[in-house]
Amino acid sequence: MTVSETSASTxxxxxxxxxxxxxxxxxxxxxxxxAIAQWVIPITVMAIAIWYWDRIVVWNGIEPYxxxxxxxxxxxxxxxxxxxxxxxxxxxxxxGMALAVAVIGGVGLAIIFSLSRFAEMSFSPFxxxxxxxxxxxxxxxxxxYVESRLVGLLMCAWIVAFFPILxxxxxxxxxxxxxxxxxxxxxRANRWxxxxxxxxxxxxxxxxxxxxxxxxxxxxxxxxxxxVAGTGGIGSGLAFRILEAGYRLQIPxxxxxxxxxxxxxxxxxATTSLIAHLALRKWHESALKRE
Amino acid sequence: MRVARLAERAPILHMREVDKxxxxxxVALRRMSLTVNEGDFISLLGPSGCGKSTxxxxxxxxxxxxxxxxxxxxxxGADDLGVVxxxxxxxxxxxxxxxxxxxxxxxxxxxxxxxxxIEEALAMVGLEKFxxxxxxxxxxxxxxxxSIARALVTNPRLILxxxxxxxxxxxxxxxxxxxxxxxxxxxxxxxxxxxxSVFESVFLSDRILVMAARPGRVVQEIVVDxxxxxxxxxxxxxxxxxxxxxxxxxLQGTLYTREAAE
Ligand SMILES: Nc1ncnc2c1ncn2[C@@H]1O[C@H](COP(=O)(O)OP(=O)(O)OP(=O)(O)O)[C@@H](O)[C@H]1O
Ligand SMILES: [Mg+2]
Numbered sequence: 001m002t003v004s005e006t007s008a009s010t011x012x013x014x015x016x017x018x019x020x021x022x023x024x025x026x027x028x029x030x031x032x033x034x035a036i037a038q039w040v041i042p043i044t045v046m047a048i049a050i051w052y053w054d055r056i057v058v059w060n061g062i063e064p065y066x067x068x069x070x071x072x073x074x075x076x077x078x079x080x081x082x083x084x085x086x087x088x089x090x091x092x093x094x095x096g097m098a099l100a101v102a103v104i105g106g107v108g109l110a111i112i113f114s115l116s117r118f119a120e121m122s123f124s125p126f127x128x129x130x131x132x133x134x135x136x137x138x139x140x141x142x143x144x145y146v147e148s149r150l151v152g153l154l155m156c157a158w159i160v161a162f163f164p165i166l167x168x169x170x171x172x173x174x175x176x177x178x179x180x181x182x183x184x185x186x187x188r189a190n191r192w193x194x195x196x197x198x199x200x201x202x203x204x205x206x207x208x209x210x211x212x213x214x215x216x217x218x219x220x221x222x223x224x225x226x227x228v229a230g231t232g233g234i235g236s237g238l239a240f241r242i243l244e245a246g247y248r249l250q251i252p253x254x255x256x257x258x259x260x261x262x263x264x265x266x267x268x269x270a271t272t273s274l275i276a277h278l279a280l281r282k283w284h285e286s287a288l289k290r291e
Numbered sequence: 292m293r294v295a296r297l298a299e300r301a302p303i304l305h306m307r308e309v310d311k312x313x314x315x316x317x318v319a320l321r322r323m324s325l326t327v328n329e330g331d332f333i334s335l336l337g338p339s340g341c342g343k344s345t346x347x348x349x350x351x352x353x354x355x356x357x358x359x360x361x362x363x364x365x366x367x368g369a370d371d372l373g374v375v376x377x378x379x380x381x382x383x384x385x386x387x388x389x390x391x392x393x394x395x396x397x398x399x400x401x402x403x404x405x406x407x408x409i410e411e412a413l414a415m416v417g418l419e420k421f422x423x424x425x426x427x428x429x430x431x432x433x434x435x436x437x438s439i440a441r442a443l444v445t446n447p448r449l450i451l452x453x454x455x456x457x458x459x460x461x462x463x464x465x466x467x468x469x470x471x472x473x474x475x476x477x478x479x480x481x482x483x484x485x486x487x488s489v490f491e492s493v494f495l496s497d498r499i500l501v502m503a504a505r506p507g508r509v510v511q512e513i514v515v516d517x518x519x520x521x522x523x524x525x526x527x528x529x530x531x532x533x534x535x536x537x538x539x540x541x542l543q544g545t546l547y548t549r550e551a552a553e
Contacts, residue, residue, distance in 0.1 A: 179380040186351050186374050187397045197396065201384045283383045283425050 068252040073259065076252040084241060084253075088260050091237035094150070094222040095215075095268065098157030102214055105158070106165030107207065114173040114199060115191065131163040135221055139228035149229060153237075156225030161218035168210030172203025205284050208276035215268040223261060238264075297497060297514065300328035302364050303448055303481060304350065309359035311345050311507075318506035319345040322359075325500070325509070327449065327481060334492035334499045335485045336538065338545065342507025343485040347451050350483065369398065373442030373450040373480075377457055379434035381426040381441075388413065388422035391441045412444040413437075415474055432463040439471070443478060453485045468494055469522065476519055489542060493535045494526060501538065503545035511541045 050070050056062070057069045064072055077084065109127070113120035130138075139156050146152040176198045184194045226239035238257045245253040280287040304327040311320040320342040327333065335343045349356055351374055352367070363371065373394075381390045388402075388409055395405045402409075413419050416436035426434055435455055442450050456464045468491060475482060486492050492499045499513040515534055517525060525531055 177380065179376045179378060180382065182348075182351075182353055182376075183374065183380060183393075184397070185353055186372055187394050188369055189397045193397055197393070198382075201382065204384070283427060288427070 065249050065251050068255055072252050073255040076250075077256040077259065080253055080256060084238070084257060084260060087236060087238045087241045087257070088264070091219075091222055091226075091239070091261070092264060094153050094157055094237060095218045095264070098154050098161050098221060099215055099218040099268075101154070101158050102161035102165055102218065103211065106162045106210070106214070107169050109166050110169035110173055110203075111195070113170050114195070120170075127163060127166055130159055135160050135224055136228060139225050142225075143229050152229060153222060153225045156228075157218045157221035160221035161214040164213040164217065165207065165210040168206045168213075169203050172206025173199045175206065176202040205276075205280055205286060208272070208279060212269065212272045212276065215272045216265060219261070219265050219268060297328075297331075297516065300330050302326050302328050304364065305360075305362045306346075306350070307360045307362065309346075309349060309356045309361060311342070311349060311354075312357045320349070321506040321508045323507075323509055327483065329448075329481055330479060331481050331483075331498055332475060332496040333483045334496035335483065335502060336487070336489065336492045336499055336542065337502030337507075338504050338542070339487070340507070341502040341504035341545075343502060344453055345507065347453050347483065347485055350449075351451055368448075370394075370445045371448045373445065373447035375435075375438050375442045375450070375452040375455045377454045379426070379431075379438040381434060381437055383426055386423050386425055387418065387429070387437050390426070390437055391444050393441060394445045408444055412440040415443070415477065416440045416470065432459055432467060435459065435467065436470075439474070443474065443480060446478060447480065449481045449483065451483050454487065455484075456491070457487065464491070471495065472519060472521060489535055489538050493531060493538055494521065499538055501541040501545065510545055513538055513541065 054069050054071070057067055068076075109123070113124065135156055138159065139152075142155050143149075143152045146155065173195075180198055181194075184198055189197070222237065223239040226237050227243065230240075230243070238261050241257040242254050242261075245251070245257065277287050304325075306323055306325040306327075309320060309323045310318070312318050323342075323346060325333075335346060337343055348354055349361060351372060352361075381387075382393070385393075391409045391412055392402055392405065395408075396402075410419060410422065413422055416439055418433060418436055418440065421429065421433065421437075426437070429437065438455070442452075456467050459467065471482075472495065474480075482496075484492070484495060486495075493515060497515050497517075499515065500509050501511040501513065502508065503510045513534065517528075517530065
């Protein structure tokens with residue numbers, strides 16, 4: 001590899017010729033190729049997987065009520081769009097609301113914990129107990145005590161989504177740089193200023209990490225809670241559609257609903273990742289591009 | 292701004308017979324007495340663990356002394372202190388200008404009302420063009436300058452510096468030493484400067500406190516009676532060499548006397 005390198009470096013020294021050498025050009029090309037491959041490779045692999053799924057069904061003559069072809073799943077999705085879209089909306093609504101309440105509750109409680117050691121000592125055991133008890137075990141009780149189905153579902157989704165936000169934000173609020181904290185003391189910052197100018201910005205990356213986890217968990221909570229609730233009718237979400245389709249052996253519809261749930265999860269993840277990126281891109285190590 | 296001769300300066304802070312003991316066992320500082328006068332440039336020089344940082348943290352009010360008192364002449368005002376730590380200690384989420392704004396912001400001054408003073412402070416450390424940069428975009432030496440700009444932006448009576456240049460290379464360090472003296476001459480601040488380096492302390496300060504470890508204590512004060520401004524001429528002067536030698540000997544002494552001074 002030395003031939004091109006030496007000729008390039010002599011050129012650079014004499015100051016004539018192009019500003020970039022062959023190596024630099026090669027690196028730039030490699031970068032461009034990588035940028036394209038980043039998208040092309042996963043999409044291609046996904047397409048091959050779906051195609052292979054289709055072939056397996058055809059080659060083995062598998063009946064649609066055991067494993068439908070991907071095309072049939074898509075057709076079902078369009079044909080049943082009326083019911084499915086409404087269920088999608090319900091699931092989205094529950095997940096979104098649960099996440100919102102989890103953010104408010106988790107961040108609020110984390111701030112209270114950081115302001116008062118006594119509050120932390122008193123309430124963190126409850127938070128831990130809620131977290132370690134599986135939601136499927138709590139859900140039936142919730143649906144006995146809570147009249148409204150929607151509220152019950154919301155509570156379940158909230159319980160699972162809230163802990164990562166609380167735990168991460170609490171950790172973040174405590175992780176402010178010690179020297180900066182001393183500086184606040186020297187400049188006689190009050191409790192509120194310290195929180196606002198030091199602790200909250202320090203906690204932001206931690207909170208956003210928690211938000212990413214909580215987004216996925218809120219969806220899981222919403223789905224699991226609906227399995228437990230079990231009753232249908234208007235206002236039922238995607239999970240109930242899956243149960244219902246299962247009872248009726250409408251396997252393509254099960255797949256269609258499953259597809260929508262997965263899509264929802266991906267969209268939630270992409271959104272929370274984007275929010276994290278936008279909030280941190282200017283300064284946090286996790287969002288910086290390194291040369 | 293002219294700095295008065297050593298003997299004519301008015302006192303601003305007294306440390307009286309200060310002890311600091313950690314956990315009832317570790318004596319970090321024993322019977323330290325010090326009067327800081329207006330315009331002093333004091334270096335605390337000593338081996339690792341002799342209580343230099345502890346002394347600074349006591350003066351900064353970050354912890355109370357175990358025994359003894361620290362008194363400000365005329366009481367301590369809110370704007371009396373500026374501090375530079377060994378690390379630049381900047382807020383990574385804020386731009387350079389916003390970092391320098393911090394001391395004002397905590398007093399409730401809006402950015403607009405103090406913009407001139409922030410720009411002035413940045414210009415003093417040669418960073419007027421970097422107000423909108425984030426700390427990560429700066430080199431180590433530049434970050435340290437921002438930290439210095441933040442410490443002096445409020446015109447404090449006393450600036451504490453804990454080995455601010457220890458992590459920098461020799462060239463940057465000399466440059467910052469020169470700049471620091473120039474700044475001090477401009478604003479006439481009083482500085483307490485912690486360092487490991489004999490040469491740095493002789494170059495910068497007019498009072499050198501040589502400290503010894505276990506227990507941490509002041510063993511000798513060396514006066515460097517050379518007027519400011521000091522520059523390259525001072526670095527090569529015979530007198531500089533003589534005092535550096537004397538300081539170095541005093542420092543060597545601390546390594547062997549151990550408990551003898553008790
Ligand atoms: N928070 C603390 N708790 C317990 N011991 C401490 C604490 N801070 C300092 N010490 C002890 O006090 C002594 C003096 O520490 P100090 O940090 O003041 O030394 P120093 O002179 O600044 O050293 P260096 O040059 O390495 O920074 C050391 O023996 C150290 O172990
Ligand atoms: Mg120290």
